[in-house]
Amino acid sequence: MDEALLRSLTPGVLGILVRRGADFAAAEDAVQDALVEAVRVWPGGAPRDPKGWLVAVAWRRFLDASRSEAARRRREERVEEEPPPGPASEVDDTLRLYFLCAHPSLSPSSAVALTLRAVGGLTTRQIARAYLVPEATMAQRISRAKRTVSGVRLDRPGDVSTVLRVLYLVFNEGYAGDVDLAAEAIRLTRQLAAVIDHPEVAGLLALMLLHHARWASRTGPDGALVPLAGQDRGRWDTEMIAEGVGILQGALALDRLGEFQAQAAIAALHADAPTAGETDWPQIVEWYDELVRLTDSPVVRLNRAVAVGEADGPGAGLAALAGLDASLPRHPAVAAHLHERAGDLPLAARLYAEAAERAPTVGERDHLTRQAARLNTAARGRQRGA
Known part of the structure; x- marks a missing residue:
């Protein structure tokens, strides 16, 4: 069973059902039923058109669920009969689903859960384990999120920055349970980058790659946290770093600087230093100055104080820290x-x-x-x- 294939097809199948007129909650339930059926049937051999097979099964599940009298009265004007067999539509609805799952009416935690379920193709159990919460709790969270976005019309361009923040939240959850959320966030961001040409999407992907390249060195043999300065740089993933730097350079060349590009530039400077002592702290301070200009975030100013302390000495760092809220x-x-x-x-x-x-x-x-x-x-x- 190719689980990666199933997860990659999930957003396209869900998007087709929504575009045909199914409300989001019902469509998502039908797609999950189709995925369960695929897990049962496909070990004997995947069909020639896996996406078309999933669409056909999910659509039948949706129609079966909607044929009660009450459902028929609500949907009879917009539910079409099952389409003839054939290749699935090539229209890519992935971007639409990203915007729907990052709808501003959802809380950040609900947006993350819904993105992992609808776009990532993870099961409720997998998401619950990743967040270390009971499956019933996560199921309620996802159900509320689906009800919130059902019927929402995306007739205007979505807010890319909101989508990126949801993906960044997924990445920052890191690894827990049986799902590596950092790796999952990278996969989803790659998917987003394939359907939208935006420098901040590239910036976020570069940032994730540059951070994740250090994953193996972040803990010692005893599981203890190892700070950046003490990490074994020989264990960093140089191929991932090179990919991240290449993506970042392409984004910066567009001359539309954004927050994630600036963060990625800082991560690239850390990755480029052969040792902690050779880190280019003055240039890192310059990038933090750009981040302050872009975000005016107290957290950014806090991190900038560390960089200033490394570049100009602890006294300068403490001076930069002095005006910040101690509760940060x-x-x-x-x-x-x-x-x-x-x-x-x-x-x-x-x-x-x-x-x-x-x-x-x-x-x-x-x-x-x-x-x-x-x-x-x-x-x-x-x-x-x-």
């Missing part, structure tokens, strides 16, 4: 890093401990706790030697 995520960790570089180990240790208490993941909490313990030990040693 990672603010205590950034402050701890800069104070450690400035030589104030007791303060840095206290800040690392504070950062550990606010850490969003167990891995990050354990890493920050170890940093606090390391500095407390170093501070005591310094006192004994004084």
Whole structure:
């Protein structure tokens, strides 16, 4: 059974049913039924036209479900009879589905779940495992999302930036359960890049590739988090890095700079440095300046403070940090890093401990706790030697 083929065909099959007049929720249910049937039947051999087969089965499932008297009265004016057998339509509805799943009426979590289900072809169980929530909880979330977008008319161009943010949310979930969401986000973004020519789509794909290229080096043998400066760069995926850089260069050549292109440029500079000590921090600061101009995001300013501290010294980094809200995520960790570089180990240790208490993941909490313990030990040693 070629699961990758089934998942790649899912958005096209769903789009055909929606275009024929099926509401989104009913069409999505019918497509899922067709996928289940394919899993049952195809091990004996896939049909010559897999997409056409899925369309035919899904359409029959939709018609069967809609033939009650109440459903017929609602749909009789818009539901056509089953079309004659033949090749599936070549019209690509993938982009339409991306915009539908990223509809502004959906919460970010619902948009992500619906994108994984409708465009990604994942089952509810797979999505639930990836998010470490009960399957029933995820099923309710997806059902609510489907009801929200059913009947929505996409008669105007969608908001590409919203679609990209949904895909970025998927990527940032990383790996959990039996689905690698980072890899899935890359697959979906590749799919989007194939149907829309937009520099920010390319920028996001490049950013994902450049980050994911470091995946194998992000944890040690004991599972402990390894920060960028301490990673074994020999384990980075050089082919993925080269692909990301190539995609980024093509996007930047269009001279329509956007947030994801700027982020990818920063990631490319990290990837290009043979060692952490050879990182081009002044150029990274310049790219953060571009990001601040594009987004005016406090989180971007926080990351910029780290870069300034590396480029111009910890004092300059602390000055850049001074005007930022201390409640920002990672603010205590950034402050701890800069104070450690400035030589104030007791303060840095206290800040690392504070950062550990606010850490969003167990891995990050354990890493920050170890940093606090390391500095407390170093501070005591310094006192004994004084």
